[in-house]
Amino acid sequence: MNLLNSKKGLGKSIIAMVVVLFVMGFLSILGYLLLSEYNTAIYAAGMNDSSIVYVGDTFLWSISFMDWVIVFAMFFLILGIGITSYKIAAPPAFFIVQFIMGIFYGLIAYFFNYMFQEIVGDAVFVAARLQFPNTLLICTNLQWIALAGLIIGALTLYGKGRASKGQYVE
Numbered sequence: 001m002n003l004l005n006s007k008k009g010l011g012k013s014i015i016a017m018v019v020v021l022f023v024m025g026f027l028s029i030l031g032y033l034l035l036s037e038y039n040t041a042i043y044a045a046g047m048n049d050s051s052i053v054y055v056g057d058t059f060l061w062s063i064s065f066m067d068w069v070i071v072f073a074m075f076f077l078i079l080g081i082g083i084t085s086y087k088i089a090a091p092p093a094f095f096i097v098q099f100i101m102g103i104f105y106g107l108i109a110y111f112f113n114y115m116f117q118e119i120v121g122d123a124v125f126v127a128a129r130l131q132f133p134n135t136l137l138i139c140t141n142l143q144w145i146a147l148a149g150l151i152i153g154a155l156t157l158y159g160k161g162r163a164s165k166g167q168y169v170e
Helices: 011-044 050-064 066-086 093-121 123-129 134-140 142-158
Strands: none
Touching: 011 050, 011 066, 011 093, 011 123, 011 134, 011 142, 050 066, 050 123, 066 134, 066 142, 093 134, 093 142, 134 142
C-alpha cells in the first residue's frame, strides 16, 4: 500500500501545504526585495514626484501585507486538511501507519525549511527579511506546521465515531 497516493495517508495534502507555504513565503520576500530596489532606482533617477512616491510606497505596503496573508493561508490550509479528511472513510488501523509515515513527511518539510533558510539567509535579503517576521517564523518551522497538519488530519480522519462514517454526502 502506498500511503503517498492514498487519500487515507494524507501525504499529498501535507506535502502540498508545505510547498505552498514555502513558495508563498519566498515569493513574498523576493517580491518585496525587487519592488524596493525598483523604487530606489526610480527615486535615484530623479523621478520622485509626490504621486510616484505615494504609489511606490503603496505597492511596498501591499507586498508587506503578504506577511499576514501567509498566516491566514497556513491556518486555512491546516483547517482544509482537517475538513477534507473528515469526509473520507478510513479504518482506524492505519492510524499508527500514518504516524510512521509522518516521519518522512517531517523530513520533507525540514528539507524545505532548510532550503528557505539558506535562500533567504543571503545578505541580499537582509532589509526584506525585516518586513516579514511572521513569514520567517512560519517558513523556518515548516516541519512543525507539517506535524500540526498531520495531527489534525489524522485525528479527523481516524477519530470518527461509529455513527459517523465520514462518507461523501449525496
